[in-house]
Amino acid sequence: MMVGPTAVPERVLNAMNRKSISHRSKEYCEVHQRVREGLKKIFQTKNEVLVLTSSGTGAMEAAIQNCFSIGDEVVVPVLGTFSEQFALMAEAHQLKVTRVKFELGEAADVDKVMEYVTPDTKGLFVIHNESATGVTNDIQAFGKALEGKDTLLVTDSVSGAGGIEMKMDEWNIDIVLSGSQKALMVPAGLSFIALSDRAWEATKRSNMPKYYFDLNKARQFQEINQTPNTPAVYNMFAVDEALKMIFEEGLENVYKRHKENTNRIIEGIRKLGYDIFPKEEKYASRTLTAVYAPGKAKEIVAGLQEQGIIVNTGLGPIAEDVFRVGVMGYVYNEDVDAFLEALANLS
């Protein structure tokens, strides 16, 4: 029950146990086409979802390199390791970053963040699911708050997409990026990114140097179900199969399973005398749970590992006090039971 890379189902492993094909072959194009259509459903968008051979961080950089220019002003609510990385990367690309800081365990307050958004703000970078602290931001509210403004809403949904609801078009999100190794149950190595019409317009103005992550080129190749450079073909086989599994179960049922499993975890850990780290339960992520166990987190992670349950410690300053248990992807009732039983053995 890692928070990513997550477990890879046997069906997905089997899909990778096959002969190599050329990424310029008709057979590859058929795989790419299915993945392309499936990812649109996951992102809930009419926009193309482009496939990049990189981790989610690469897709994050693609968003910056393609839709922004040196000196652009952007606002980044910072609430943990991954949102801070968003800010650091924007600075590395010479954007002018305004950080709006929240306490660890808090969600980004929309009204407070919007105080910093001016007519000169080119982008608002919001992490969907801050997996360092187990907090989900209200992306829909950010989308609403930006309606009628020229600011692009850029959303990192690496640990969200495919596990919890994320409606790119309806929620007015301009750029969404995600990765293969979380709720999609696929080995790490691919990332995904979709741009709204407004974001595609912005690519025409961008003066940022780019080549590998040139999204206009990627879009041209996507039209013929290919990629500009050699894609991670075996990971594509894996995504293809994982998407089939997701749609067989039904996306709504997948969301429901993630929510129910997390709710059972929250209830279970509280019974054992722990609490969640997020300050408000309504913002607690439903793809992973950050459990507050002051001073004991590392010991618990080790104790669970001895019983065959792999979870993760917190990141950064909360590494000693928080451990994180994921329900992303291939996690079912019996896994939750096993985790709670193992945790009870340590308590």
Place this chain on the structure above:
Amino acid sequence: MMVGPTAVPERVLNAMNRKSISHRSKEYCEVHQRVREGLKKIFQTKNEVLVLTSSGTGAMEAAIQNCFSIGDEVVVPVLGTFSEQFALMAEAHQLKVTRVKFELGEAADVDKVMEYVTPDTKGLFVIHNESATGVTNDIQAFGKALEGKDTLLVTDSVSGAGGIEMKMDEWNIDIVLSGSQKALMVPAGLSFIALSDRAWEATKRSNMPKYYFDLNKARQFQEINQTPNTPAVYNMFAVDEALKMIFEEGLENVYKRHKENTNRIIEGIRKLGYDIFPKEEKYASRTLTAVYAPGKAKEIVAGLQEQGIIVNTGLGPIAEDVFRVGVMGYVYNEDVDAFLEALANLS
């Protein structure tokens, strides 16, 4: 017998058929350490070989982003699609590029190229093996020609490393990059890059924006056998196994096999009335053969495919006249026989 992605051996496929692990676990670090040590032998270097989650093009961009600055003058001998890509990418990053053009099928003439290298030339970008035209450049001679000069020798050995000799340290190469899906017999998705001490020095002066491909950060993480972002863990399992196979056979034996297989292909196609596309046999690549079949290349590729032999057409202007057959990685005597027999059936 594709020119990449190449065939993946069953042992390598089996190495990927296993449960997921965290990239921060001890188990992952052990895999990473073995891969790290193995790649040093492939590159024949004492330098660290860093592992990036990207195609070879990503590693090419990493070389530019980390070791050069906007406005730097570089020289690029252009002899086909991939060397032209090297030049285009350098231009995308606002380097001042001097192209030294050669006819398709020619190798880069060292003396001619060196006429364009001045004391202001910061980099000479030479492709080791131009897989578009099946030509191998004499990297050793370029290394010798640059001795005592401040120009960095940057070598793309995507379709070379692990298949033909490439001695980074002895040949005085400053930057070598390669990919997983060629002679290493591993699914696409990883690239590799190594920097000499001089190249590491250059990273300190570089003003290029970067984040995902920040090699100094990658080096820091490599010291603890990790990567800054989530690596393609399953591809690492695959590389680990493929390297074992290579060293069991012996690197020198692997080179010998590539050379002998290619020599047999060259002899065989000539018997059938074809010739090689490279103008001089001594520069004809020994990881793939570009066969000259004016006007008939696509027909032959289709005819071979019907007999179960997958080869590739030429790239760009020579697509109708050249087809390419690879011996990279997992290709043995009997594969060469099957190819020649199938080609004979078409003649």
